[in-house]
Amino acid sequence: MNQVNNCDIQKSSWFLIASACLLLLMSFGYRSSFGLFVYPITEANGWGREVISTALAIQNLVWGIVAVFAGGLADRFGNMRVIAAGSILYALGMMLMSGVDSPWLLNTSAGLLVGAGIAGTSFGIVLPAMARAVCEEKRQWALGLGTAVGSMGQFAMVPASQMLIDAYGWMTALNLLAGSALLMALLAMPLAPYSGDREESSRIRSQTVPEALQEAMGHRSFLLLVTGFFVCGFHVAFVTAHMPAFLIDNGFDPKIGAWSVAVIGLCNVIGAYLSGIWSGKMPKRKVLVFIYLGRAVAISAFLLFPLTLPSVFLFSAVMGFLWLATVPPTSGLVAVMFGTRYMALLYGIVFLGHQIGSFTGVWLGGWLYDRTGSYDVVWWLGAALGVVAAVVHWPIHEQPVPRLAAEHG
Numbered sequence: 001m002n003q004v005n006n007c008d009i010q011k012s013s014w015f016l017i018a019s020a021c022l023l024l025l026m027s028f029g030y031r032s033s034f035g036l037f038v039y040p041i042t043e044a045n046g047w048g049r050e051v052i053s054t055a056l057a058i059q060n061l062v063w064g065i066v067a068v069f070a071g072g073l074a075d076r077f078g079n080m081r082v083i084a085a086g087s088i089l090y091a092l093g094m095m096l097m098s099g100v101d102s103p104w105l106l107n108t109s110a111g112l113l114v115g116a117g118i119a120g121t122s123f124g125i126v127l128p129a130m131a132r133a134v135c136e137e138k139r140q141w142a143l144g145l146g147t148a149v150g151s152m153g154q155f156a157m158v159p160a161s162q163m164l165i166d167a168y169g170w171m172t173a174l175n176l177l178a179g180s181a182l183l184m185a186l187l188a189m190p191l192a193p194y195s196g197d198r199e200e201s202s203r204i205r206s207q208t209v210p211e212a213l214q215e216a217m218g219h220r221s222f223l224l225l226v227t228g229f230f231v232c233g234f235h236v237a238f239v240t241a242h243m244p245a246f247l248i249d250n251g252f253d254p255k256i257g258a259w260s261v262a263v264i265g266l267c268n269v270i271g272a273y274l275s276g277i278w279s280g281k282m283p284k285r286k287v288l289v290f291i292y293l294g295r296a297v298a299i300s301a302f303l304l305f306p307l308t309l310p311s312v313f314l315f316s317a318v319m320g321f322l323w324l325a326t327v328p329p330t331s332g333l334v335a336v337m338f339g340t341r342y343m344a345l346l347y348g349i350v351f352l353g354h355q356i357g358s359f360t361g362v363w364l365g366g367w368l369y370d371r372t373g374s375y376d377v378v379w380w381l382g383a384a385l386g387v388v389a390a391v392v393h394w395p396i397h398e399q400p401v402p403r404l405a406a407e408h409g
Contacts, residue, residue: 144276
């Protein structure tokens with residue numbers, strides 16, 4: 001690996017880190033903006049919210065499923081090719097979404113194509129390259145930095161997307177976003193030297209993909225991690241997709257919904273970065289327990305107190321600190337338990353659990369809203385799941401599998 005023995009970061013690694021962070025900023029920013037299109041698309045086509053909720057739920061599920069295969073391809077053929085393909089699918093999906101006039105086209109564009117595009121350009125593909133570009137002592141710092149800067153996309157892109165919608169309409173806004181998404185392919189080029197098959201020693205490389213999968217699926221702590229990450233997906237996807245519409249229903253201007261999501265992204269920059277640092281200094285499972293309990297308290301307080309402009313932004317800020325703070329300790333646990341050789345693949349499996357939760361949160365929000373006229377049940381379910389996730393993470397063992405411990409022994 002291209003690094004020095006004293007763990008200083010070389011210029012080539014800094015260039016990779018900068019490119020990877022900008023790539024994540026764009027990928028995460030586009031995805032975070034889709035909640036802004038829920039109201040105008042449903043109004044333009046006369047649909048209930050279950051229609052677009054189903055499309056966004058499909059997007060999250062496809063993202064999770066494709067992420068497993070994308071991770072395997074990135075480990076085998078390199079990150080750059082996977083990201084380039086993902087960028088094209090991302091752009092094509094948003095372009096087709098701009099002319100949507102039927103549920104099947106919405107499911108194909110916003111669901112299948114965008115979901116596959118996100119899978120090829122998001123954390124599961126980019127973070128492993130960042131982890132390989134630095135020494136083990138700086139791994140959690142790199143994971144936290146990538147997550148934090150990627151989160152800045154939510155702060156930067158959501159208000160920008162709302163301004164495009166206000167200025168040019170939602171269809172033109174989507175086309176402009178689609179065109180800019182192709183730039184992500186260029187940002188993937190510096191990641192090429194950090195493919196999975198170039199990392200770690202020959203004794204670790206001798207493990208095959210089926211053996212890596214069998215090892216992970218038979219590991220209790222790995223399965224607990226997958227289960228707990230389901231809850232993270234439920235929270236993040238539900239709030240991102242339905243918060244703007246929830247606030248409009250309660251009499252707020254559409255811009256408040258956009259800024260609410262943006263505040264979440266801004267505070268997440270700090271929360272994700274600090275989570276990366278704390279995860280390198282204390283047990284990662286304890287960091288995750290704190291995060292999920294904090295979310296449960298924040299959601300409960302948001303529902304129990306009167307809904308005002310200050311309460312909206314206070315809730316957004318608190319949730320922002322806890323938003324993607326789960327990613328550095330979660331991805332870090334995968335690296336600790338199994339090493340970085342198949343990190344993209346194994347994190348992809350963990351992330352599939354996250355995306356099943358995302359599918360559930362987005363779809364259930366729209367389904368229950370159309371039947372009850374309220375999001376209350378899903379909000380309270382999210383609070384309860386936060387407690388469940390804290391309990392699930394507590395017994396996780398933060399140590400290498402016997403094979404890895406023996407190889408480094």
